[in-house]
Structures are given as C-alpha cells and as structure tokens.
Amino acid sequence: MSAARPARGARYDCIVVGGGHNGLTCAAYLARAGRSVLVLEAADRVGGAAVTREFAPGFRVSACAHLLHLMPGKLIAELNLSAHGLKLAAAQLPTTALSADDAHLPLGPEGAAVLAAQSAHDAAAYPAYGARLARLAARLRPILGATPPRLGTAGWRDRAALLGLGLRLRALGRRDMRELLRIGPMCVQDLLDEHFESPLLKGALGFDAVLGTNYGPRSPGTVFTLLYRLAAAGEEGGGLAQPLGGLGALSEALAGAARAAGAQVRTGAVVKRILVRDDRAAGVVLASGEELAAGAVVSSADPKTTFLGLLGAEHLDAGFVRRIVHLRARGLAAKLHLALDAAPRFAGLDPAALRGRLLWAPSPEHIERAFNHAKYGEFSASPILEITVPTVSDPALAPAGAHVLSVVAQYAPFALAGGWAEGRRRFTELLIDTLTALAPGLRAQVRHAELLSPEDLEREFRITGGHWHHAELALDQFFMLRPVPGVAQYRAPVGGLYLCGAGCHPGGGVMGLAGRNAAREVVREAA
Template sequence: MFHRHHTKLLSCTASSAKALFRGLQLKAKYDAIVVGAGHNGLVAAAYLQKAGLDVCVLERRHLIGGAAVTEEIVPGFKFSRASYLLSLLRPQIMQDLELKKYGLKIYLRNPSSYTPLAEPGGLDGKAKSLLLGREGQENARQIAQFSQKDAKAFSEYEHQLERIVSAIDPLLDNPAISLPSVMSASLKDKWSSVRPVRALMGSVKSMGSDMEAFYELMTAPAQKILDRWFESEPLKATLATDSVIGAMASPQHPGSGYVLLHHVMGELDGIKGAWAYVQGGMGGVSQAIANCAEDHGASIFCDKQVAQILTDHDKTQGVVLADGTEIKAKVVLSNATPKVTYLDLLPQGTLAQEEIDQLKQFDYTSPVTKINVAVDRLPNFTADPNTKGAEPMPHHQCTIHLNCEDSSLIHDAYLDAQQGKITERPMIEMVIPSSLDPTLAPSGSHVVLLFTQFTPYKLAGGEEWDDHNRNKYADIVFDVIERYAPGFKESVIGRDILTPPDLEKTFGLTGGNIFHGTMSLDQLYMTRPTPGLAGLRCPVSALYLCGSGNHPGGGVMGSPGRLAAKAVLRDFKSLS
C-alpha cells in the first residue's frame, strides 16, 4: 500500500516542459514577478502579461497549481490532491482568459449531494438516503421522506440564498472598501477609490427585503438558521456541512452561516451554484490559466523558491531565490499567505510593530485532513446498492456526506478537535471524480477523495502527526466508510494522508488552512487580512498580495489574483 511517505509524484508539469522547450532562462529583470504558481498567482500573471507587461512566475514546488493541482501519487491514478471541486471561479475570468480555449474541460454534476443513512429512518422508518440535485420536484420528493414541511420549505430556502448571492456578487469582482484610501485619495484617484463604495451600495440596495436574512447569515450560527427553516436532521446536517468546510468551527458558532453562503456563490456554464469536476483533476484549472499566460509570453518556472522579497527605502525591488540568485522587478505580487509574505519574505524591520502584531493575530486554524485514495472498484453503499455492475450510479457522481444523520455529530467531532483528540466521529465528504472523468484512473478502478474534519493541528499530550497517528486517523475514517459501504477497505490500493501540518508543509498553507486564513466576519472584506493591511496595495510600495489571504477570500475563485493585477495596472506608470 502506498502511504503518504511513499508517494510517487509527477516529475514536471506541461508548463515547466514548455519552458524547457522554449529555452527559457531566468532573466535578471522583469516588469513583474509573481511569487507562487497557485491559481490566483497564475490569474494575476495572465492578466498582466495580456496587458503587455513582462511577467515571471516563480514556484517553489516541481509543479504549478498550488492547492489546485493534480498529482499521480499511486501509479495510474491522478489525484486532485488538495482542492477537488470547481464552482467559485469567477465567470469574468473564464471569459477574459478564454480558459476553455486553453484546455479547461469540466463535468457538471447533477445530482450534487448524497447522504446515505447507516440505519433506515424517515417518516415511515424505511428511508435510506437523501439525494439532492437541480430538479426541484425530485428534491421535494427526497426530502418528503423525512418531512413534508421541509419539502415545501427547501425551494424557498434555496431561492433566498440565490437572491442574496446575486446581490453580493459584484463585491467579489471589486476591491474591498479602504476607508483611509477613500478619505485621502486625490481628486484624480477619487473615482477608483469610490468604485468599491458604489459596488457595496449597489449590493445593499439590491438586497431589498433579504437584508435581514443576509445580516443573520453573516452573524448567526448556521444551526440557528437551519433550525428555523427545517426540522429533519439528515437535511439539516447535510446543509450544515457547507457552514464548516475548511473552518475550525461548529454549526453552532456565530458566523458559520457566512461559510455556508460562501459555498453557494459559484456559477459554471451559466448555472448558478453548480459544482463540477475538472477533466484531469484540479490541475487542469491551473494548467489552462498557465497556458493562457504563457501563450501571451509569460515565463513560468518551477523549483524556484523565493527566499526574500528585496526592498529599498520601503519600495520593492525584486526577489532573492533560495540559491542566492537576485531577480529585479518593478512590482512583486505574492500568492503566498499573509504570514509567509509579510513575516517570512519581507526583511525584518520593514513593517511597523503594530502591523506585525495584527498579522500574528490572524487566524489560520485548520480542521482539515485530506485523504486521497485509489480503489479497484466503486464503493457499494448499503443504502443504495450498485445495480449496474461497474458503471457508476447517480449518487456516485456527487458529494457523499457520511456521519451526517444528525447535526450533533458534526458538533461532537469539533469538540474532540478542540481537545486535541483524534475524533472517532469524523465528518466526511467523499467525492469520486472518476465516476465522470475516465482519464483519472485505470478502467474499472477509481479515485476517491476524502475531505475530512475535524483534526487539530497539534495533538493532545505533545503527540505529533507522525505516520502512526496519520494512519490511525485514516483507519478510523475508513472504518466509518465501511459502515456505509461494506467492502471499501478491501478495495483500497493506496492512500495519501494530508493532516493540517502536511497541508502546510506541502502547499505552503499556513496552519494547513485551505483559505489562507479563517473566513470569519472579523477576517473578511475590509479587514482581510487585517484592518491595517486590508486592500490590494501593501505597506511596501510595489508589493501586492494576490492570494486568498486577501479579499474576497478562499476557494478556487481567482478573484484575488484578478483584483491584484488590476491594481498593478492602475499603478504601474507611477511605479516605473
């Protein structure tokens, strides 16, 4: 069995291969350097290169993509090793960068959510599962197994979320308000400073009668909101998972409603809220963006770790690589987390102590352990047994929620993590992207991706996440799956286990946090990453934060990269 320390990785990406083929060599100077080839960094590079700047992207790993990456860990099996679904990528970016032209192919999912029950339940004691998708009547039929009231309420719940998402949508494509910038801007710069204000006011106006519901989503526990709408636990628990994905929080915590809202903000092929698998894995997103950037002349290099951002008199001058190579640039954009960018890469003494103190208080707590599994057959769920042999059924194609019979199970797993325990009741989201994408695994075999919570960064009693504890936790997760799908453990060919410290070490995600920082109300919009450092321009001239640690936050969205590039283009003449 291939465990985490035995992984066999792809040796290079198409981008680095292209660079070699084109005979690209690092130059001594560029207009712009992007630190990190995560999807946001690549988006920024593509926009800047299209606008005529000479752009260089420097990636410390052997392949591009950051957390939106595909890796062949078990031979023949291609894993979306970190992020695993596409929905939030902004439509404007898809259009501007012509990502379908540059190779992005997706498989839309319908149905979207499957919750099997370990024991039959529902109104007649015979319901075995809950399957939800885009068809309203079928959703109502499924939910009616558990509650007639909930079946009627669900469509209105969805419509209200859709209206709220439509209202705040412009905020995702505009910078956050910076009140000091608005107040101090010259008359010449007033218009660009006021644009975010206009976007915010437009969102508030279009919210209309949903304003109270929006305020509640931003501030209340998701559990409170769901309890008011619904009475059936399998439905509430399934919906509650979206309120805690990537967050060390319980649905009972104030503000968890926003995380729920964040995960329904997406749109693909004009379908609001749609989620999809990317052909070839999530690295296909990053590769399409890189193809666009390179086609316009950008240079992308792997195995080039940036050790320091060069500054002189509070102005960015370029970067120094780990091997000592200096590369000059008029601007530097960092796709790293705020902690890495400001506290690790900038020379000491660059920032004021107040700014450093705020950065040290920024919350990166992560509950996530990602387990990537190669199996030799489809999971066979007792609730809905396989009836088509090796052919995937509808429920294999969507997100499968395990340990979701009751919302209390999610809260209990959270409490275990707070005590540094390896929980016996993990919350599990399982996806099987090979059910729709045959390029990911050998015929008849499948790729199973497990997004699990809650796991603490530090274990109680000073224990480490060594191989023993990694495998102990993975075995617990597999035992849970076995309860729902007997035979799963026997089908496993290999597995890759990434705890919060592993996510930090492998992908540069501080604390293992997939969003570059907790998506809590105090760390959003004009306070992301901190009140003193919010906005696209950093305290150091010609340095820009283009990753998810900036507004509007995490997920494979691309908006932080696009907004940073737009800010660079507005400033570039004055920086030259």
C-alpha cells in the same frame, strides 16, 4: 511598460511569487495588460492546492481541492481556458446526504420526492429557504470581484465603492435587508432549526457553512460563511464540476493562458527573500542564490509566509506585524486518497449518485460534536466527510476497472495532541472504518491509502497551517479587514509589494478572483 520577455537576470515589470491558481491568474491578467511577468513556483509543477498528482502507482487524484465550482464563467472565458486545454469530465454534479440507515437524501430539486417522504414540512419549506438565500447571495456576489474600499478616506474610489455597497444592500428591499442583517452573524444551526426538522437535511446544509473553516454549526457567523459560499458559487447556483484530468488540468490551462499572454512560468524556483531597496520591493532572491529584479512583487503565498518569511518584519511597523502574527490560519481539513480495486458500493445508494458529491454529516449535532474534539487538539471518532469518486467520470485517473476515492475529512486539527506522526495511522484507519460502515466491503478494496493532514498540506503546498483559505474566513478577517487592515486592497505597506492569494479578499476556494483583483490593482497603481 515593456511587454517583451526579459532574459534571466534581467528586470521584470512583475514577479509573481507562487504558481497556484491565483498566482497564475494574476500573471495572465498582468501579461495581458502588457507587463513583463515572471511566475516563480517552488514546486516542480504549477497549481499549488489545485493540482493533480500520482499518489499510488497508476492512481492520480486532485491532491487538495477536488471540485471546481467557484471560478466565475467570465474569468474562464476571458482567459480562454478551453483553448488552453480545460475540459470538464463532469458538470452539475449532484450532492447526496448519506444516512446511516440508507435513507440517503439527494439535495436540490432531484431530491424533492425523497425529502417529501422524509418530512412533508421540510419539503414545503426548502424552496422558499433556498430562494431567499440565493437572493441574498446574489447581492453579495459583486463584492467578490471588487477591491474592498478603504475606510475613512476622502478618495473618490473608496467612497464610490462604499456607496455602491450600500445601494446593493438597499436594493434587497426592506424584508430581505432586515433578514440579511439578522441572519448574517447567526450560527447556521439556529437558522436551520428555524426552517427544518430533518437532521439529515440540516446536517448537509450546515456542512457547507463550515467546510474549510474553524467553526462548527453552533459558531456565530456561520450563516455568513454559508452565504459567502453561495455567492461565490455563482449564477448557476454552484454547479459542481470536475475538470478532465483533475484540478491540475485547470492550473495547466491557467499557466497556458499566462504563457500565451507573454508571461514566463518557472517551476522548482523557491523564493527565499523579497528584496527591498529604497523602501520598495525590488525583486526576489531564490533559494539557489539567484537574484531577480522587478518593478513589483506580487505574492500568492499566504500572508504569514509573505510578510514574516519572505519580506521580514524589519520592513514593517510593529502594529502591522502584530496583526499578521495574530492572523488565524490553522487548518482543520485533511485529505484522504484511496486507491480502490473496484467502485465502492454504498449501501442503498443509487450508483448514479457516485458521479457526484456524497456528504457524511448526518446532523448538525454530529458536526458540532466532531468540532468539539478539534477545539482540544483531537480528532473526533465521528468525523464529517465530503466524498468524491472522480474515476466515475474520468476513468483515466486509475488503471482499468480501478477507482480513486477522494475525501475531505473535517475536523483534523493542525496541532494534533500527540502529533501527526503518531496520529496519521489512527486517523486513516478511523476514516476507512467510517467509510466502510457506509460502503460495506470498502476496506477490502483498498490497495493504497494516503492521508494529508493539515501539517502535510503545510509542507507540500507551503500553506501556513495548511488552511483551506490561507487565513480563516471570518467576519473579522473579511473584505476590508482581509487579511488584515493595511493590506486589504492587495497593496502591502511596502511599496511595490502586493498580495494575490487566497489570504486576501475574497478568500480561498478555486475562484481566481484574488488573482484577478490583485492584477487590476497592480496595473492601476502603475498607470
């Protein structure tokens, strides 16, 4: 393989479709392994859903993902992202559960006294609950950075991986192993009801189990999604961080690392088709008509886009196509950006909490009721919110004295009854009303509001369904089954074609592991 950079029109070892954080991570690792690599990104900037952009004159925001907490420190160190410009504006951000009666609850050890005042029972139960989930999550963690094994093969690698998985679970010990088997498929509300009585605490803990998914706290399998998030959050226990300059700065650093390793990154390059010659992926055709040849095509676009849009069903067998068609990928999270004249004042909230994450999910019942509406294509009159004020730690994102509010609002159905053209204004108003009830005076501070519905996320970020994970993160679309059997080891059924985005193992979130794992498989196959 040549590490030289081919000129335009020449043949690359690898073409990476999409310059989101996973595509860039994959490109960086491939280039470091000596491959000539070209990244083709449709947008006029890199980052995909990890991007910073202006949404009102002088106001910038992380336009989709807004918190960094899942990317392993090892990956950041391996790619030397700090040398490529990554700096944190804030780390170890606190989380506070907002309450309608101003009895807000900081989560974690810092909130122990407040929790004890609200419920002595919950204060006593919380540490053991947290420790057990942390133990279980720690056992799951190595799975995230591994290629899922194939089932029923004689390959030593598959057998070794299955054996390793079994041993890891065995090492949990009898009690924790039994507990993992018992609680994994459960709904998170049942688990929380077993341990706690405070609706506020249960709402906040349940929130993380359903954020970015198509579930409510009473959906089976939501303990699994919670454990998965905890596993991805890493050794440090999920220290939430905010890159200086927003999530786009992380993507720029990844692009810098890829370029430094020899990869080329082109923006404004829309891939229209993946070329197939002699039953192998042989390159791509851009919307401009330009053809680019490659030994391997690695797509970070979502699975439906990759297989049905770019490759074409004619290159796949009918069973595989059916699985991709039925892959569940309908987003339920929207994003609200507010340009504010001044810092918001949440009633009864310690201003220091504004640098962290605020949750509005006052009970599991509140969350479930909000989810109920989404099942019928409606948004709830009482949505649940993850609120950040990034300008507290990074004032340069707004004009002097002004602030940005960045809010994930769930549940906002992709296929809203009546459509988003009509629903956008109503939902925006509802969100501002909900926020103003918590932060009196906020409505009067709003200079500009931008709502990104799942439909907008699909359009702006080219993610089918605008889904957080590119494909629902569920037990039946997980690990060896992600996104569907036949491509769970990153290799597509068509030779020379790979997946490296959130749609494959280990899923979405700004983690970089799908990109890293896929690069390892590309290199392994060619070796």
